[in-house]
Amino acid sequence: MNDKCRINPINPHGKSIIQGMAALYLALVMACLSSVSSFAQQASPSTITDDQVNAVAKQLYCPVCENTPLDVCPTQACAQWRDLIRLKLSEGWTSQQIKTYFVQQYGDRVLAAPPARGLNLLVYIIPPVTILAGAFILFRALRAWKQPAEVAASYNMLIPQDFAQPSSTEQAASAANAVPSQDRYLARLEEELRKSDQ
């Protein structure tokens, strides 16, 4: 179905045409359901609170609108779907059963995220694999860029002694122990400020 409850703010001219039909269809479904469920009535729908209904509706998406959670969708059709949830809850259905029911009726798109099976597995596999591959490439690149000792030694001769680059991490650490480099940074900052304001 291609109609929308919440009209896309940037493409606002997709008018909903099927909403009325959907509501009609829903009324029929509800009529059938209520006749079946009258056998297994466990509680009156009025004892189910709105919060209980919303707790389930929150996990579902409006079957006809795009990307609109069922608990906040303002259309009549969605209000009726929430009533359907209320009815199901009053019959003792669990939240999981109601979700399964909605999936059977309207397809996987009513779920907030694709169920992890079949093609959908790609949703959950591709991002972590890509990120891990990126992390691996980055690690390799960093290691390749890591300064070899001899280059560092020659580099040291080019820069002032105060900021001489130790040739390995160990030496860097020991150098840092000897002169706290942050203090050194502050000293340099103060020095520069003094100079520039003279």
Added chain:
Amino acid sequence: MIANLGFGALVISFLVSVYGAGAAVYGARKNAPTFVDSARGAMLLTFPLLTISAFSIIYLLATQHYEIAYVSSVTSNSMPLYLKITALWGGQAGSLILWSWLMSAFASAATLRNWDRDREFLPWVIVVSLVTLAFFVGMSIALENPFARLWQTFSGEVITRFLQPAGAIAFIPRDGNGLNPLLRHPGMVAHPPLLYLGFVSFVIPYAFAMAALITGRTDDRWIRLTRRWTVIAWLFLSLGLILGMWWAYDVLGWGGYWGWDPVEIAALMPWLTGTAFLHSVMIQEKRGMLKQWNMVLIILTYDLVIFGTFLTRSGVLSSVHAFSQSAIGPVFFAFIGATLIASLSLLLRRWNDLKAEAQLASWFSREALFLINNLLFVGIFVVCLWGVIFPLISELVTGQKMTVGPAFYEPATGPLWVALVFLMGICPLSAWQLSTYRTIGRAAWKPALASLIVPIALLIAGIRQPGALLGFWVIAYAAFLSLYQLFREALARYRAHNDNLLISMWRLIGRNRRRYGGLIIHVSVILMALGVIGIELFQTETQGTIAPGQQLTLGSYRIKFDSLATFDTPDGGLNVARAVVSIYKNNAGNPVPQLIGTVYPRRDYYYESQQPMTIPGVYSSISGDDIYVVLVDWQSITSQGATFKIYSNPLVNWMWLGGLVLLLGSLIAAWPAKDPDATALARRAALSRREA
């Protein structure tokens, strides 16, 4: 008449763009400066031409020329003037004109700069800008003409054409369809232009990058030249996103500001790669590394800008089948493909010129940390891109549409966001090439230790959620580190000069605007992170149907339904149901709840578009918490009951405050410094004078 003028200007600007691009290529290839100057003239001419075009539409919108299809689709008699004007971006055709108009403004501004020192870039910057512009203007002319008129054919059918079809007569509706009610909001007045400004301004650094690749001047010159453009583009994109969030919070009645909707993600993706770019260019400037990667990032950002426009314009999001039905989708797709292939082949051609000049000194140097930052931003981008594309693939393969919502994005990106905030605390402490884990540890341990106070205090206050404790700790730690640096450095200056501490800080910021502007932006991100935690982890809600005088309870708040009135607005455009709701708060030690405010949640029903709008009533407290009341339903006057949904949104206002601080930080970072070359010359001159 005006429509013809506007359309004529549009066609001329297309021709001028195509000519300018050709002249620039010819001038650069044959080394003919007259042609380059002519191309520059063409570039500058597009702006007044598109201004004529845009103002023609605005005039038609404001004066209710309903014979124009676009005007009748987005305006109506009952709309106030300011909404008629902003209807320029209320629909497809107008939005594309706005895009082109802003694009020509930015590209012209870039063309007007002083090019003496980098003249070889000029023709290629013009080519890239004009090709992009010609694409958008061409699309407006051929596929989405905002000046097309309505005609009634002999058979009575109403069709849309620019020129009068044979046998058809003009069709002039007496009233228009009106703007989508969701767009009638101050946030929507500013959100699309700002977002588009962000989009188009990222074209400028991309154009310079391509110019650098084409001319082979692959040093960091192009980055230095576009540094401020990038910050400004980033600022506009950020503000566009924040205003969009504010609009969603204020209009949709969903209780939140971000729903991980594909339209939102379309605008977030270029922001993610753009932010990564903003950081990684510094590595190239300081260390001569990552040249290839920066090219990849800016190419990606440019194509994501076009892709974002494509996603929201082609209808592909509602269904992949809408994509093939509209002509605009395939054209966009082809353009994205062509620019991506062209840019990447240019990059490959210069790959070896872009080898790193320096090597990595330490795993904890700033360049290494920035690379991790890039990995995280790109990681979030991959999650977003895949989340947006997957439903399309699924629909193509299985025919079934999928929803990829917060249930996917939040767990997938959450840890990456937390890691980013964590990194944000350390990064500014690290030094280029030098820092090791010991130097960073030494600089960071005091504020890091102090930040532990926050989770401990929260534990004592009774908060037990591990996610919340971790989140608040990371935020506190990043905040303490950022502020510690700012104050420590200001203090150092204060000691050196003995003037006022505030003046010291002000001067310090002035000395290195980029660094301190960046630090202030970091603080703004911390503030926004508070808003995110508030909504994500502490939002509570309840819903109930109550009669006037009755109350609903949510936490320490009580919400009393006072009255409800339904009425038509004087212009007859909409029917309003407006409730009056008082909010009380239970205070410790006081048995009587105290009245803290009154809100007016509404349901507006627009007759012309037959669309309901849920406008929440929001009470904001000083601590940044919101009580957000939505009128869900109401019964007839006789039974007098109404259903309210109430959200308590702790800390949410820190989000908007963070937005303001972000604006401040970006302005500081982008504020024009004196020409760096001129400053260097002046300094040298002063030195030589002193020596003399």
